[in-house]
Every structure is written in C-alpha cells, then in structure tokens.
Amino acid sequence: MTTHEYDIVVVGAGTAGCYAAATAARAGLDVVVVERKDESEAGHIACGDALKGADAFPDAIPKSQIESSFTNTGVDHGRFELPQHDTVLDIPVPGELAVIDRWEYGRRIIEGAANAGAEFHYDTVVQDVLQDGARVTGVRGIRKGDPVTYEADVTVDAAGALSILQDKADFEDATFDTNVSYSQFCSAYREIVEVPEEVEWDDALVFKPTQRAAGYLWYFPRTSTTINAGLGFQMTEEPMKLVEDLRRDLQNRPEFRGAEVKDKLGAALPTRRPYDSAVAPGFVAVGDAAGHVNPTTGGGIAGAAYAGTYAAEAILDALADEGPTEAALWEYNERVMDHFGGRYAGLDVYNVLSTAVDVDDLMGLLAALPGEKLAEALYSGSTSMGLGLKLKSAIKSFGYWGTILNFYRTKQLADELLERYEAYPSHPDDLVAWQHDRDDLMERVYETTGAEPKY
Numbered sequence: 001m002t003t004h005e006y007d008i009v010v011v012g013a014g015t016a017g018c019y020a021a022a023t024a025a026r027a028g029l030d031v032v033v034v035e036r037k038d039e040s041e042a043g044h045i046a047c048g049d050a051l052k053g054a055d056a057f058p059d060a061i062p063k064s065q066i067e068s069s070f071t072n073t074g075v076d077h078g079r080f081e082l083p084q085h086d087t088v089l090d091i092p093v094p095g096e097l098a099v100i101d102r103w104e105y106g107r108r109i110i111e112g113a114a115n116a117g118a119e120f121h122y123d124t125v126v127q128d129v130l131q132d133g134a135r136v137t138g139v140r141g142i143r144k145g146d147p148v149t150y151e152a153d154v155t156v157d158a159a160g161a162l163s164i165l166q167d168k169a170d171f172e173d174a175t176f177d178t179n180v181s182y183s184q185f186c187s188a189y190r191e192i193v194e195v196p197e198e199v200e201w202d203d204a205l206v207f208k209p210t211q212r213a214a215g216y217l218w219y220f221p222r223t224s225t226t227i228n229a230g231l232g233f234q235m236t237e238e239p240m241k242l243v244e245d246l247r248r249d250l251q252n253r254p255e256f257r258g259a260e261v262k263d264k265l266g267a268a269l270p271t272r273r274p275y276d277s278a279v280a281p282g283f284v285a286v287g288d289a290a291g292h293v294n295p296t297t298g299g300g301i302a303g304a305a306y307a308g309t310y311a312a313e314a315i316l317d318a319l320a321d322e323g324p325t326e327a328a329l330w331e332y333n334e335r336v337m338d339h340f341g342g343r344y345a346g347l348d349v350y351n352v353l354s355t356a357v358d359v360d361d362l363m364g365l366l367a368a369l370p371g372e373k374l375a376e377a378l379y380s381g382s383t384s385m386g387l388g389l390k391l392k393s394a395i396k397s398f399g400y401w402g403t404i405l406n407f408y409r410t411k412q413l414a415d416e417l418l419e420r421y422e423a424y425p426s427h428p429d430d431l432v433a434w435q436h437d438r439d440d441l442m443e444r445v446y447e448t449t450g451a452e453p454k455y
Helices: 013-026 063-069 101-118 164-168 239-252 301-319 326-354 357-370 370-379 387-396 401-422 427-449
Strands: 002-011 031-034 050-051 070-072 075-083 087-092 096-102 120-121 122-134 135-143 146-157 185-194 204-209 218-221 226-233 259-270 283-285
Touching: 002 013, 002 135, 002 301, 013 031, 013 101, 013 146, 031 122, 031 135, 031 146, 050 301, 050 326, 050 370, 063 070, 063 101, 075 387, 096 101, 101 120, 122 146, 122 164, 146 164, 146 301, 226 239, 301 326, 326 401, 326 427, 401 427
Parallel strands: 002 031, 002 146, 031 120, 075 204, 146 283
Antiparallel strands: 050 096, 070 096, 075 087, 122 135, 135 146, 185 226, 185 259, 204 218, 218 226
16 A cells, blocks of 8 residues: 655645645645546536636636636626516626636646645545544545555545545544535536527526426526536435426527537535534545535535635644644634635525425515515625615515515524624634524524424
8 A cells, every 4th residue: 555645635626625735835835636537537527617706716826827717707697587477587796707617627726736836646536534533644545546545734625515534534522513414415417508509698697497396407608609507406306307307498498409518417516504613633624525605506616715725724824833633723614604604604594495485486586576686695695675675576576475574584584693603603612602502593594484404
C-alpha cells in the first residue's frame, strides 16, 4: 500500500474542493485533491448551469480564470410557467447572473487550483476514513486499482451530497451534524439539448412545475440554441415517472422539434438547511457535503466557493495555533452561517411548507404574488409588501386566502428563524443550547404548516 503525507487532503474536485485547495495552497500548505473520475472526466458534474453572484466570488481562483465558461451573460430574470393557471411570471433575479458550460467551468477551477499549487490525484476512490480517537487523520482508498492511504493534518470533505466519508467517520464525540436523511435531498437530471433555431427566451431561466409532485422542470439557455433541460425532485419520488414528465414536456414544446441531445447526467443535491456544524477534529465538510445549497432554487456554486474558502482559512488559522481541534475550526461554521447559512435555513422553512400544501394551491398562490416579491423570498429568505400591494394581491388571489394565511404565518416563523441564526454560537460548547431553541421554533413551523418533521 502506498502512503502519502500532506497538510490537507481534499476529497472531491468540485467547486468547494477546488476553492479550499486553492486557498490553502496559495498560503503555502501541501494540498492534494483526490478525485474519483479520471482527468478527462473531472469537472463533469450534473448541474442546472446557472451561476449567480460570480461578480463577488473569492479571489483564490480569479474570476478571469473561469470567465471562459460563461456562455450566456444576458440572463436577467426567471420565467415561471404555470399552465394550470394559464400564467407566466417574469421574476427579476438580483445580482450578476450567467449560464455556464459546467464542464468547462469544472476544468477551469481545477486548473485554477493547480496553478495555486494544489496536486490532483485522479482515478482515486475513497473507501474509508482514518481516525486516531475522535480526530480524523486522513483517508484510505484505491488509486488506479492499487490501495492508497493519505495521511493529513486535516481532511476536507468535498465529496458531494450523502458523502461516504460521513458514513465512515465516527462523530460520536463531535458536534458534526449527523441528523441527515436521504429524504432531505433532491435528485436532479439534466440533458444538454441543441435546438435548430434560436429560442425566444434566451434572456431567462425558465421554470415549470412537474405534474406528479412538488418538483420542477427547468430550461436554462447556455446559448440561444444550446439549452440545459432538466428537472429536480425529492428523493422520495419515483425518478423514472418524473423523467417521463420532462420527456413529454420537451416533445410538446415547438422550439425543441428536431432537437439533438448532446449530454445526459444526473446527481443528488441537498434541499435542506446547512449542517448545524460541519467540523470535527481534523475534519471539515464543504459545499453539497455540508448542505450549502439554496434549498428553494438548488443553486449551490457560489455558496460552495465561499464555503471552501472559509474552510481553508479556518484550517490555516488552526494549524498556525493549537492545531485542528473542533474549537479551532469553529470559525468556519460561524462564517458560513453569517454569510448564507442562516438565509438558507430560513428558505428551508418554505420547503417544509410546500410538503403540506396542495400543488394546485401552491401554484395559485405563486400566480397571485408580485414577481419582485417572489424574487425577494427566493433569494433573501424574507420579503414584505406595502398596503397597496397587499390589497392588489388579495383581490387577485381570491380563493387561495387560506393558503395565503398559512404562507404569512410561515413567513413570520422564517423571519424568527433568521434571527436565531444571527445568534449562532461562537463556541461548540454552546451549540446544544442553541439547537434546543432552534428546534422549539421548528416545532412551531411543523404545527403551523401541518408538515411532517423534516429533521
């Protein structure tokens, strides 16, 4: 068995892993990224290809490094198709928005991390975690058919949703969040489709509800003739029936007649709140592996980039001080919760609500709300309306007032939850008390919405 020694081993060459590796390598640490795919396939990940907030990405990998993957920067709004109500909603999207070639983007961030000094070991399948008591000390796996061990001061789990590392590690004596279930995750499937003529909506991200469950179809224009067509749905649903919904919708859309499918790929992603704690002694989880995805839109690239950066910076501080203890790595949790974690937790409340609301009622509610207010709710976790808009919406939404009342009460609880996350603890010893207060509030969410407990 071959044994390698590094300061940091990063498992997974996605966004979070590459930004963590680049940040640490630029600071002079010995970093290796282990990736299960071969070099030619690395970076090939199922994604909707929509990238929001690239204007403010961390600079460990310069924006100039990834800009070549931006294939459509003219997108400025979401287009929600609600056929049950013969309605199309145009919803503005705040901030910079682009549709990307995800595989090209994946190659570019790998190149950026390598330029920063990180090593990449491809064809490496991690099978187990090394531990010395509570402390994680590396990983074990197979590289190009041969057993291999990576010993490291810190292991960064960037292995994606439902990571095997978390199944193998013993977190009994750590704060690391183990309250994780497959039902908190979504399956996604997408096809890259070439259409013969330019689509009329190449400036929009198109969404449409599925017929069978609370999922959605999407059509994201990489260019005016190259479309990322996909769907997302909870992992409790039957995937093949929902893929049939996508297939049927593609066949019924005139702009897709004569289209050619260029690529197909599926994946799992978290549609849940961020992990309460994503650290343990010698171990940090980032990106999808820590629930760092907007649970209402499925967008996770920007959050992953920042999570990887914050993780590496916390590791650097820890290694320069007392070592990678849980307390030393805790600043990573704090920065994530302050930047986007609390907001994502607030948004997850609306996911909880959606499981207890009839799909037709939910679509009716969406059709009644002003587009700009929907945008606020989707991206900030909260919104507000003046008296005039309230009256206008009330008239338009006659017949859905019960659903609206439930939505309003849920919104109030989501706002309270945001306040709870603003008081996220500054030390792991205080986590249990904070969780108790947060969970009491979540009980009120379940009672108000009528939803089954999610956590």
